[in-house]
Amino acid sequence: MFVFLKSMWTILMHSFRKRETILYPEQKPYIPPRWRGRIILSRDPDGQERCVACYLCAVACPVDCIALQATHTPEGRRYPEFFRINFSRCIFCGFCEEACPTYAIQLTNDFEMSEYERHNLVYEKKDLLINGPGKYPDYNFYAVSGLAVGKKEKDEESLNQKPPVDVDDLML
Amino acid sequence: MEAVLKPILIIVAVLVVLLALAAGLIWVERRLLGLWQDRYGPNRAGPFGLLQVLADMIKILTKEDWIPPFSDKWVFVIAPAIIMFTVLVSFAVVPFAPGIFIADLNIGLLFILGMSSLGVYSVALGGWSSAGKYSLMGAVRAAAQMVSYEIYMGLSVMGVVMLAGSFNLREIVDAQQNLWFIIPQFPGFVVFVIAGLAETRRLPFDLPEAENELVAGFHTEYSGMKFGMFFVGEYLGIVLVSALTAVLFLGGWHGPVLPPLIWFFLKTFVFIILFILFRASFPRPRYDQLMSFGWKVMLPISLLNLVVLGGIVLAGGF
Numbered sequence: 117m118f119v120f121l122k123s124m125w126t127i128l129m130h131s132f133r134k135r136e137t138i139l140y141p142e143q144k145p146y147i148p149p150r151w152r153g154r155i156i157l158s159r160d161p162d163g164q165e166r167c168v169a170c171y172l173c174a175v176a177c178p179v180d181c182i183a184l185q186a187t188h189t190p191e192g193r194r195y196p197e198f199f200r201i202n203f204s205r206c207i208f209c210g211f212c213e214e215a216c217p218t219y220a221i222q223l224t225n226d227f228e229m230s231e232y233e234r235h236n237l238v239y240e241k242k243d244l245l246i247n248g249p250g251k252y253p254d255y256n257f258y259a260v261s262g263l264a265v266g267k268k269e270k271d272e273e274s275l276n277q278k279p280p281v282d283v284d285d286l287m288l
Numbered sequence: 289m290e291a292v293l294k295p296i297l298i299i300v301a302v303l304v305v306l307l308a309l310a311a312g313l314i315w316v317e318r319r320l321l322g323l324w325q326d327r328y329g330p331n332r333a334g335p336f337g338l339l340q341v342l343a344d345m346i347k348i349l350t351k352e353d354w355i356p357p358f359s360d361k362w363v364f365v366i367a368p369a370i371i372m373f374t375v376l377v378s379f380a381v382v383p384f385a386p387g388i389f390i391a392d393l394n395i396g397l398l399f400i401l402g403m404s405s406l407g408v409y410s411v412a413l414g415g416w417s418s419a420g421k422y423s424l425m426g427a428v429r430a431a432a433q434m435v436s437y438e439i440y441m442g443l444s445v446m447g448v449v450m451l452a453g454s455f456n457l458r459e460i461v462d463a464q465q466n467l468w469f470i471i472p473q474f475p476g477f478v479v480f481v482i483a484g485l486a487e488t489r490r491l492p493f494d495l496p497e498a499e500n501e502l503v504a505g506f507h508t509e510y511s512g513m514k515f516g517m518f519f520v521g522e523y524l525g526i527v528l529v530s531a532l533t534a535v536l537f538l539g540g541w542h543g544p545v546l547p548p549l550i551w552f553f554l555k556t557f558v559f560i561i562l563f564i565l566f567r568a569s570f571p572r573p574r575y576d577q578l579m580s581f582g583w584k585v586m587l588p589i590s591l592l593n594l595v596v597l598g599g600i601v602l603a604g605g606f
Contacts (some may be wrong), residue, residue, distance in 0.1 A: 124569045138328045
């Protein structure tokens with residue numbers, strides 16, 4: 117009998133507790149730094165597109181929401197002619213970011229991308245491409261790996277790579 | 289002229305206030321449940337979310353009103369009307385303040401008990417005519433619950449009748465001028481509140497609905513405003529039982545300083561809030577627990593209460 121009264125008292129005292137609700141549009145919730153939100157395409161520190169149009173992100177994408185077409189500059193550097201992400205399909209799994217060999221495609225912690233019309237959720241390259249290097253400010257893919265293209269030699273100075281491991285050594 | 293106009297005016301005022309109250313209670317309940325669960329509840333539409341009531345009403349009025357082709361159509365349509373009718377008619381004998389009541393019936397209390405018993409037809413017929421398993425189970429539960437709880441609801445009130453010497457609700461209130469009946473009749477009060485909970489099919493006694501097990505119980509097949517009428521009927525039932533508790537046990541409109549009508553509303557509201565607190569606090573019992581609690585605990589308590597009180601009254605105690 118008194119158990120009932122006690123539980124009613126406990127519930128009543130909850131009136132004076134702090135609210136758990138975050139009043140969203142006025143009060144922003146905490147977003148962890150590794151949050152997987154709106155996808156962007158980043159640039160090298162020298163301002164060129166990082167994307168080499170290798171299609172790995174489109175292959176990795178489990179819902180097939182990435183479409184792109186490769187082309188190349190007169191010097192032979194590959195870049196996407198168009199790059200299209202259909203965010204009405206995207207599940208924000210981050211597989212594209214993991215697949216990307218050049219850190220070009222990255223997920224940010226912006227999640228406020230609602231639209232009134234469905235076709236507005238299809239982002240073209242101009243919507244995706246940002247002016248900065250994103251999460252990896254010093255990384256320059258063409259400087260640390262890849263091939264010399266056209267008149268440009270590979271930058272051996274900043275290569276900073278260990279020689280390949282001889283697998284048989286590890287057995288000792 | 290005034291003799292005709294005044295009752296009509298009171299009837300209209302009571303109807304308007306009650307229906308507005310029943311709609312407003314949806315908001316009150318959601319806000320209070322939010323408060324007790326460390327949330328806010330609806331707070332966006334209008335000041336304090338008050339316009340949520342309007343939004344809910346527009347929504348439910350514009351919903352598709354679907355009658356299942358396999359149902360018993362006439363009964364299906366009439367069932368929700370019965371609960372509205374019985375609850376609204378019950379308010380006719382409730383004295384709100386001196387001079388503010390619709391009918392000064394000499395068997396007012398019996399009338400209300402009878403009307404609230406008729407209310408079970410709404411639930412039972414609604415569930416039966418839906419021709420669905422879950423609806424039928426809800427209806428059967430409602431009928432069984434009513435049968436067992438109606439008995440001690442009536443018995444718990446008899447103590448008050450003994451003390452006041454009348455079935456007339458106005459005279460019962462007048463008899464409490466010096467002493468509220470909650471003091472000599474505390475067991476009766478407790479039994480009445482619990483029976484009232486069962487009567488209005490509110491949590492923890494909402495077994496006829498029991499959404500976790502029976503989808504929505506007796507109103508599974510209902511939609512649109514027919515469902516809305518069950519809903520409004522339930523909230524009006526809460527108001528009725530709260531008002532009755534105030535009239536029978538807390539001296540109705542009696543109270544110092546404030547005008548009688550305000551006192552009546554204050555007391556009624558305390559019980560409405562208590563009902564919502566019950567909902568926030570207790571889990572739903574199993575069906576056999578509910579039945580055995582009614583027959584084996586509440587019925588003996590109310591009978592014992594009657595016997596003891598009868599002895600005291602016979603000995604000239606009151």
